[in-house]
Amino acid sequence: MAAFGFTSNTCLRHHLKHTLITRFRQLSALGVNTSIKEEDMPKDKTVLLEKLRQNRLKSAKKTANNKVVSNVFQLCVLGNGSKGNPRALYVLTERNSYLFNCGEGTQRLANEHKLKLSKLENIFITKRCVENMSGIVGLALTCQDIGVPLITLHGPEKIDQILSLYNHFLTNEVSFVYTCKLKDRAGELMIKKCIELKIPPGPLLGKLKSGEDIVLADNRVICSKDVMGPQEKGLIFMVLECPSIHYIDSLVNNQTILQSVSNELDLLSAVVHFTPSEVFNDERYKKWMNRFGDSVDHIVVNEDNPQPSLIGSNRLQIQLNLIDSTIFPLLYCHETENTNEETNKVKNTNTLSRYHLRPSNLKGFDLENIVSIDTNAIKEEAFAITPFTESLKKYHEWESQLVNTTQEYPEIIFLGTGSAVPSKVRNTSAIWVNIDCETAFLLDCGEGTFGQLFRFYGTECDRRLKQLKAIYVSHLHADHHLGILNLLKKRSSITSEPLLMIIPPAVINWLENYHQCVEPIAHLFEIINNKKFISESDERVLKRLRLRELKTCLVPHCSHSYGLSFTTNSEPNSVKIVYSGDTQPTPNLTRIGRNCDLLIHEASMEDELVDEARLKFHSTTSEAIDVGNEMGAKFTILTHFSQRYSKIPVFNENFSDRVGIAFDNMRVRFSDLQKLPKMIPTLKCLFVDQIEEHKARSANLMRKKQLVSQHRANRQT
The missing domain is CATH 1.20.5 (Single alpha-helices involved in coiled-coils or other helix-helix interfaces)
Known part of the structure; x- marks a missing residue:
């Protein structure tokens, strides 16, 4: 593989950057007490992970010594770069896999579409930017849990600074082109020829197939080349990013890129472009593409691609929408009209679009596995469950008798209701609160939050981002704040108003380091430590968020973990909302949440896993309900479920008419709260x-x- 750098023509000079390879250190397992050995407690992750890593290393060593060349080689567009989706190209072989770019949400798509990350050993970055790298930390968490021992990160200089900045994302003026050549593949063993030469069946045939010459019992020497079919030359593919029109001159004038394939141009099969349409349709770029010849296929990964990607969440939302279309509105799944001038050789891509390089008889685009959503089929599947249909009818009969008392604000949208890592139907923590029609407040911001927001609001997304006044981060764990930088970048293109960041010290340090070491972002936000609101108020913050009161308290989870209580300033319908963040039951939260209108409390574990919940400083379902009862909450919504309960949590006798459960993409107004307990019987039938x-x-x-x-x-x- 060769990597060639080119720069924006605003730079003073053009030069070739060498490839820098840095070692991607695995993140440590969190919250595991290795002294606990009883069978009824969680096993020691350190021992399990080490065993997985050792097995993976043995497998990798065995593969390295195996001279047999893979017969399968595919380019899979994992994230097609459409708005709200990551940019990621997954390259699959029989033995290894490779990733080009890793945008936010890559691990979620990989998990949903069952792409085996256990074989991933190399990530290649075309340009250091949020869009290409904001998913690396989340991907590392997944790779850690499946025992991947080491990932090699390839890209521009100083890419190792990602590690020192909490494995986050950099931006500079250098962009990369990767030229990748498959190994030549030996021809097939000609069995008929072997029979004619009277070569006995057995290990001698294996030696000939692996390229070794042999000596028969009668002292005849048989050369491998005499019994093997013609060799299959390894094809070449190229991956590049030309981020803007300012890079075009540097790209087209860089002779090294074309020289790298000039002697084997007939082997160049495909070029993958992480390139926006304004560049793709520029005459200079088109002319440069034409220099590769008519036989080369061009694969487009940018925002003009079709948007649908997450089948699981769309499928669930369609079925929940049958129960209540107000609380569970259908997600935005537009099919964009491609502005790229698409031809037979230039293709826009869907999620899971594949391009075969091997085997040779399948070479080219594979359109069979493209992600699609059949709404009618999904509905029919739900209606085929007889108890569901009957229960749904009863719920709608009850709902039709309600007096219309819609209270539009505050409005709460659950963008992420899962814990630790995202699943098909539950993203990591994020709760969007519309205080009124002009003010929004975001509680936590896990990886993929912007994508969730876009899928919920669609064309309204930009307007909603402009209304966002503050982000509150409950604690420093990655699943509660990895989406901040991407959200900040998207918001900065819409408004210059600084965003209030109410966050703990570790996250403050991360943002400050990013600002000092990478690029100026401090103008995008104003930082306030969560601790401030334990003992004092801030009239400026209250005015900005249109609140009457905002309080925090320390809760037992990790260091600097906080619970939150805030009261809206709207009359006559002023309401008090409490958010637990991650915590085990604590009187601190009960104190600041006394007599609240709504408690949003984590319920990571079922009751039978109370020991594990205590070990990890989380709450069980019944504990969360009890907290609501103790503080006199008028209603409690449970969230932050372990991904073992990805679709539905475990219900018990403690549920009442004042308790509901959260789903991703659920919109709740206070007049809707009474509906949540009533729909539980229907949910039980559906799931x-x-x-x-x-x-x-x-x-x-x-x-x-x-x-x-x-x-x-x-x-x-």
């Missing part, structure tokens, strides 16, 4: 299979705990 799985798993867990208790009792006697 009956998942509920049965929960019951079976819980029963198995209880049996294990009983065996452990019995074993302890036997030892004591």
Whole structure:
């Protein structure tokens, strides 16, 4: 592989940058007490991960010694770069996989579409920017859990600063072109020829196939080349990014790029362009593309591609929309009209668009696995569940009798309701609160928050971003703040008004380091430490957010974890909302949340996993409900579910008519709260299979705990 750099023509000189390879250190496992050894407690992740890594290293060593060339080589557009989707090209072979760029949300798409990250060993960055690198930390968390021992990160100089800045994203003027050549593949063993030469079946044939010459029992020497078919030359593909029209002259004048394939131009099969349409349709860029010849396919990854990508969340939303279209509005899934001049050789891409380089008989575009959403089929699947249809009818009959008392604001939109890492249907933590028609407040901002916002609001997204006045981050864990930089960048293109950032010290340090070491971003926000609101108020903040009161309190989770209480300033419908962040039950939250109108509380674990919840300083379902009862909350919404409950949590007898559960893309006004408990029977019918799985798993867990208790009792006697 060769990498060639080119720059914006605003730079003083054009030069070739060498490839810098840095070692991507794995993130440490969090919250695991390695001294606990009982079978009913979580196993020591450190030991398990080390075993996985050792197995992966052995497999990698075995693969390195294997001279057999992969017969499968595909370019898979994992993230097609449309608005709200990441930019990522996944290259798959039988033994290894490679990633070109890793935008925010890449790991979620990889998990949903079952692309095996266990084989990922190299990430290549075409240009240091948020769009290409904001998903690396999230991807690392997933790779850590499946035992990937090491990822090599390739890209421009100083890319190692990502690690020192909490593995985040850089921006400068250098962009890269990667030229990648597949290994030549030996021809097929000609069995008929081997029979004619009287070569006995067995290991000698294997040696000939691997390129070794052999000596037969009669002392005849058989050369491998005499019994092997013609060699298949390795094809070449190219990956590049030309970020703006300012880079075009530098690109087209860089002779090194074309020289790298000039002697093998007939082997160049495809060029992948992480390039915006304004560049793609520039005559200089078109002329440069034409120099590759008519036989080369060009693959486009940019914002003009079709948007739908997440099948799981769209599927769930369509079915929930059948229950209540106000609380669960359909997601925005526009099919863009491509502004690129698409031809047979220039293709815009959908999520999972694939291009085959091997085997040779499949060479070219594969349109069979493209992501699509069949709304009618998804609805029919739900209606095929007889208990669901019957329960849905009862819910709608009850709903039709309600008196219309719509209270439009405040309005709460759950953008992310899962914990730790995103799943198909639950993204990481983010709750959007529309205080009124002109003011929005974001509670936590996990990776992929902007994508969730865009899928919810569609064409309204820019207007909503302009209305956003503050982001509150409850604590320093990655699943609560990795989406900040991308959101800041998107918002900065719409308004120059600084965003209030109410955040803990570690996140403050990260933003300040980014500003000092990478690029000036301090003008985009104004920082306030969460701690300030424990003991004092800030009239300027209250006025900005149109609130009467805002308080924080320390909660037991990790260091500098905070709970939040705020009261709107609208009369006569002023309301008090409390948000727990991540925490185990604590009187501190009960104190500041006393008599609130709404408590939004994490419920990471089912009741049977109380020991694990305590170990990780989280709450169980019943504990969260009890907190609401203790503080006198008029209503409690449970959120931040472990991804083991990706579709539906475990229900119990503590649920009441004052308790509801959150889903991603759920919109709740205060007049809607009474609906949430009433729809639970219908939800149970819709997700009956998942509920049965929960019951079976819980029963198995209880049996294990009983065996452990019995074993302890036997030892004591």
